Amino acid sequence: MTITTNYLPTPEGLYFEDFFVGQPLVHGVPRTITEADCTLYTALTGSRFALHCAKTVANAVGFAEMPVDNFLLFHIAFGKTVNDVSLNAVANLGYAEVTFKRPAFAGDTIKVVSEVIGLKENSNGKTGVVYVHSTAVNQDDHIVLSFKRWVMVHKKDMQTKCAAPQLPELASEVSSTQQVIPAQMNLADWPDYASDSQLKASEFTVGDTYFHRDGITINDSDHSLATRLYQNNARVHFDQHMMNDSKHGMRLVYGGHIISLCRALSYNGLGNGIWLSAIHSGSHCNPSFAGDTIYAQSTILEITNVADRDDLALVKINMLGIKNNSPEQMEFLTRTVDGRKKYHNDVVLDLELTVIMVK
Amino acid sequence: MTITTNYLPTPEGLYFEDFFVGQPLVHGVPRTITEADCTLYTALTGSRFALHCAKTVANAVGFAEMPVDNFLLFHIAFGKTVNDVSLNAVANLGYAEVTFKRPAFAGDTIKVVSEVIGLKENSNGKTGVVYVHSTAVNQDDHIVLSFKRWVMVHKKDMQTKCAAPQLPELASEVSSTQQVIPAQMNLADWPDYASDSQLKASEFTVGDTYFHRDGITINDSDHSLATRLYQNNARVHFDQHMMNDSKHGMRLVYGGHIISLCRALSYNGLGNGIWLSAIHSGSHCNPSFAGDTIYAQSTILEITNVADRDDLALVKINMLGIKNNSPEQMEFLTRTVDGRKKYHNDVVLDLELTVIMVK
Amino acid sequence: MTITTNYLPTPEGLYFEDFFVGQPLVHGVPRTITEADCTLYTALTGSRFALHCAKTVANAVGFAEMPVDNFLLFHIAFGKTVNDVSLNAVANLGYAEVTFKRPAFAGDTIKVVSEVIGLKENSNGKTGVVYVHSTAVNQDDHIVLSFKRWVMVHKKDMQTKCAAPQLPELASEVSSTQQVIPAQMNLADWPDYASDSQLKASEFTVGDTYFHRDGITINDSDHSLATRLYQNNARVHFDQHMMNDSKHGMRLVYGGHIISLCRALSYNGLGNGIWLSAIHSGSHCNPSFAGDTIYAQSTILEITNVADRDDLALVKINMLGIKNNSPEQMEFLTRTVDGRKKYHNDVVLDLELTVIMVK
Incomplete structure (x- = not known):
């Protein structure tokens, strides 16, 4: 049997002109954080912060189990957003308002959604800055993490006319x-x-x-x-x-x-x-x-x-x-x-x- | 105290002339698959197939827990066979009839047995092809995986006369x-x-x-x-x-x-x-x-x-x-x-x- | 707001002249051993000793769960001692009386304490040998591992006069x-x-x-x-x-x-x-x-x-x-x-x- 090959375009993420302010992005591949993620994180970084190393220490300060390191939580949540937000990014420019709302534990499943909150085409016409607000929720739909980031993203077509800049308000810090x-x-x-x-x-x-x-x-x-x-x-x-x-x-x-x-x-x-x-x-x-x-x-x-x-x-x-x-x-x-x-x-x-x- | 060293031959696996059709091989080192195996598999491959990433997704499609990725299961089962089948292999030539009979879950223990189903000496007299049928069973003796593979294996002694070729029947596909x-x-x-x-x-x-x-x-x-x-x-x-x-x-x-x-x-x-x-x-x-x-x-x-x-x-x-x-x-x-x-x-x-x- | 930088000395571990015989060292960062540690240990070493690979084998010889490989236990316990004992070490010279008192299982938390049992300044005046006896206990304060080791450690100041050597008694073997x-x-x-x-x-x-x-x-x-x-x-x-x-x-x-x-x-x-x-x-x-x-x-x-x-x-x-x-x-x-x-x-x-x- 001969099969005629028909090349389909492989999904390749969004380009600058594909974004609009207010655009909701429901990111794929929700992720159950495992005890093994936490152990691997130790092996990858050498981290020694004791709350995440010993159940006895976690217990001594009120946790029934060792909580997940918020840095690990951040990377997992961030990773979820890449496929939609930054697959065509030139550079990851900055973060703001990264707030950890609730501890996560091994076994929790993280799902991440984002909203586009700002856009600014660069004067070279080749790229633009995309601002997104991302929110990670757990399996009970409780927010565990909220953060904003902005990335410089390629335009697909330099000829595309883009709208005037719309810049988000970003707090200079998360207040105490x-x-x-x-x-x-x-x-x-x-x-x-x-x-x-x-x-x-x-x-x-x-x-x-x-x-x-x-x-x-x-x-x-x-x-x-x-x-x-x-x-x-x-x-x-x-x-x-x-x-x-x-x-x-x-x-x-x-x-x-x-x-x-x-x-x-x-x-x-x-x-x-x-x-x-x-x-x-x-x-x-x-x-x-x-x-x-x-x-x-x-x-x-x-x-x-x-x-x-x-x-x-x-x-x-x-x-x-x-x-x-x-x-x-x-x-x-x-x-x-x-x-x-x-x-x-x-x-x-x-x-x-x-x-x-x-x- | 002086000890007289007596070198023993280190086990070195089977050579082509050690195999016979019908030969049963009970492979060593049964293996309990852990949640950590699955997490490590993500880290090693970057796989994002959602059923293996999120308990919520697994639950939504009927699984109480995330099942083990069948590719991971295959590699673990394959690994078990190497010590007996292909330690002296020149090359791993092919696979056929690889059939996943039952999902595996973290905590399951896999044990693998094989049977030699075919042999064909190469004309150079140095090597031969060994065909094996391998079966992985879980701790309840349920078959989880069945597969056939063939490898080119060194002869230990080029002078050994080997029997006439015995080729197995191999299906061109696993029927639906x-x-x-x-x-x-x-x-x-x-x-x-x-x-x-x-x-x-x-x-x-x-x-x-x-x-x-x-x-x-x-x-x-x-x-x-x-x-x-x-x-x-x-x-x-x-x-x-x-x-x-x-x-x-x-x-x-x-x-x-x-x-x-x-x-x-x-x-x-x-x-x-x-x-x-x-x-x-x-x-x-x-x-x-x-x-x-x-x-x-x-x-x-x-x-x-x-x-x-x-x-x-x-x-x-x-x-x-x-x-x-x-x-x-x-x-x-x-x-x-x-x-x-x-x-x-x-x-x-x-x-x-x-x-x-x-x- | 301008902040005036005030450099603090970063903790850098003990030097030879900081040790004294009888000195107790309670090592930081107790560590819960996870199933993932054991799986990672397999990935890092390729170890195949079956008791640590299959729950079925563990069960067959009397263990309710797979015990932790004592080599892994040793490395984790050893790691705990480095920050106090050997951060300024030139070389790890030897081990003695390494005795495994009790099996460890995934979920156990290890805490390690040491006592300095010997000191010997080297004739070059730059370094000395520190002998320690380390003990790892689990969450129930049961000893799981006891060992002695000696390391060559830098002196911080070559001019410091050190006491006469005090050498510990070290058994040539752990008796059966x-x-x-x-x-x-x-x-x-x-x-x-x-x-x-x-x-x-x-x-x-x-x-x-x-x-x-x-x-x-x-x-x-x-x-x-x-x-x-x-x-x-x-x-x-x-x-x-x-x-x-x-x-x-x-x-x-x-x-x-x-x-x-x-x-x-x-x-x-x-x-x-x-x-x-x-x-x-x-x-x-x-x-x-x-x-x-x-x-x-x-x-x-x-x-x-x-x-x-x-x-x-x-x-x-x-x-x-x-x-x-x-x-x-x-x-x-x-x-x-x-x-x-x-x-x-x-x-x-x-x-x-x-x-x-x-x-």
Whole structure:
């Protein structure tokens, strides 16, 4: 039997001109988070934040089971959005209002929906910026995570006329009242040895800064495994044959993997900052590739006490990721040029986040 | 105390002249499939077929728990047979009658037995082809998988006289009546968004073809981890020191890993083909190595409706794996020369399989 | 708002002069061992010891669930000690009295404490040897593992005067009466096929030796994932940027990963040695790096019957790890020069251990 081949167009995601403000996107492939996801996350990042490592510690602070690390939750939720939002992205430009509403546990199933909240064509006519608000809900339709991000996306056809820019309002931070302290969490009985008796919120002062000292070199399989685990299917992370012709000639490491490595490195100094409650802003300042060694530096930006809570405080942190270098060898990490923040070429991440810290 | 060393011969598997037709092989190391196997499989392949990703989706179509991906089940069962059947193999030549009899779930334990069903010495006197029929049973002795494969195996001693060829009868396909639709499966309530609202069986026509667009580059650790997970101990996949002296100078990627990568890539276009019911035939046309980027192309060969079932259809597919190339750059993928099918050097896989697809 | 950066010293572990004999160390980050740890261990090592692979086999010999492989348990417990004991280590010198007191199961939480039991400054004034006794307890405060190790640790300040050496008494072996046969273990019904019908304790003689034939090449991600899984945060394993300036210019593979690879390779010949009861002594004779292919050789040192037990025996083994070579190509593996044991440059591991073997 002879079969006549009829090539169908393979789904290839949305281009800039396919988006409109108010557009709802129901992302495919909902995902049950397993205990194995959490264990693999440890193997991929080396994270040691004790709440996610030991059931005994989780129990001591009010959780019946170890909660899922919110960074892992974020990557899984983010991964869901890629197929619709950023398959044709040039770059992931930024994050805002990343708010963790409710802890997730192994066995929970995450489904993600997004709404397009802003669009701005670039003057070159080749690309535009798409702003989306994404929401992850669990199997009971409770929101676990809400976040906004914006990406630069290719136009399919440079001739297409696009509408005037519509820019969303983005808060410069998640206010402390919007941040959620998990209902069951009580850190009064936090076992100090669990986090190697590091400093507590009450012992820090605004401006305190750690260069976290340890470095972690990214192997090709490390970032590939992580990015596949999150089911993030952006081609730039996986297809070396295609990337041979790109500017750097290498696959790009998913920016979220850099975030997780920096977070894991920050344990050494910030080990009592046990729970991510918000990411206020973030940018991937320079790309990372397999072979790069990642270091992290954290600066305390703000320490917010919570009414009637002696056990914990909200600690706002600026976390910088650095590759193949250390601050003492660098003339600057960031500096302001003509009113704009500029980064050293070896700075790969600039994140502002808040963690709940043992007080 | 001085101990006199007495070297024992290390078990090294069977050679061609050790096999006889009718020979039973009870393979060692039964294997409990864990939830972690399934999660790792996602990390190793990037697979996004929704039935294996979300408990909510599994529940919606009749399963109490997420079933194990039949490709994973196949690799684990195949791995069990290597120590007896193909430790001294030159090449894995083909598969036939691969039939999935019953879904497997995390917690099930697989034990595999084989029977030698055919033998044919090669004219060079150095090797021969061994045909085996393998059966995987679960902890309740229910058959979950049955398959036939044939491999070219070294003779230990070229001087050994072997019996005349005994060739098995091999069906050219698993008939649709032999294919099992899991008893609990009802796709009437399949949530379309779960598979990114891709085409359904009723929307395809024979001959429809997707080049699946995405590529995935194989890293050394990726295929090593996968092949160890399946406890496939063939030396060619692991021992670079030995392979330095081989034709290509590199470890060979386990062919099953290529199958799984192609399957994962085929999600983009065939996302509704949620369940593997049979592999009719397969061959690994060319070897793959770390560094290769794998692409996949699928052609619909047949769409078979099932009596009294409006929810699903059996869709027979020809899946080709391609490395470091794409069809539009290739003069041909396969062609017939002197009555025999020949492959482009960049074609690494030619598989015919049937999936149960949402209708 | 301008924030004034105030650099804090990042915790960097203890230096030789920070230790004193009798010093208690309560290690941070207790760790719940998950089923996923066990599955990942299979993927990382390719281990096939059947008791840890199949619930049916575990049940057949008296366990309600598959016990955790004691090698995995050891690595997790060892990893806990690194942050306090060996973050500033030059080399991990040896192990003694490694005794497995009680089986661990998925879900158990391990917490580790150590006591400094000996100190000896080196004559160069730059380093010293620290001896510690470490104990891992589970969530019920039952001891699961007890071991001693000694490491060469940097002094922070060469000028510091240190006390006279205090050397601990170290037993040359864990006596058979100190070794624990798990209470539930009964190997009378061991299914022979499960371990590929290999030799049993009653069939071995002292001096019997296997070169295990298979080799496994270490990939960068393999050892990085393993070492992160064990939360061993020694910088030499992870920070290539730093290691560029080291003697070999490469990250060192965690010695424990070599132990696990050798153990996994030893399945082929010693597949009935299903349970690690003790490690008597061990040393990492030469370093290993990504790209090395590891082989193993085992020699039976002693076979000890147990009163009233016909089902099992204690088998003491000398396990040697070899890289990129095989014994028949090597003039010697070990030899005595001036009364001291010397190793071939390609020998990477010399371990004496006892396994419980099916009799």
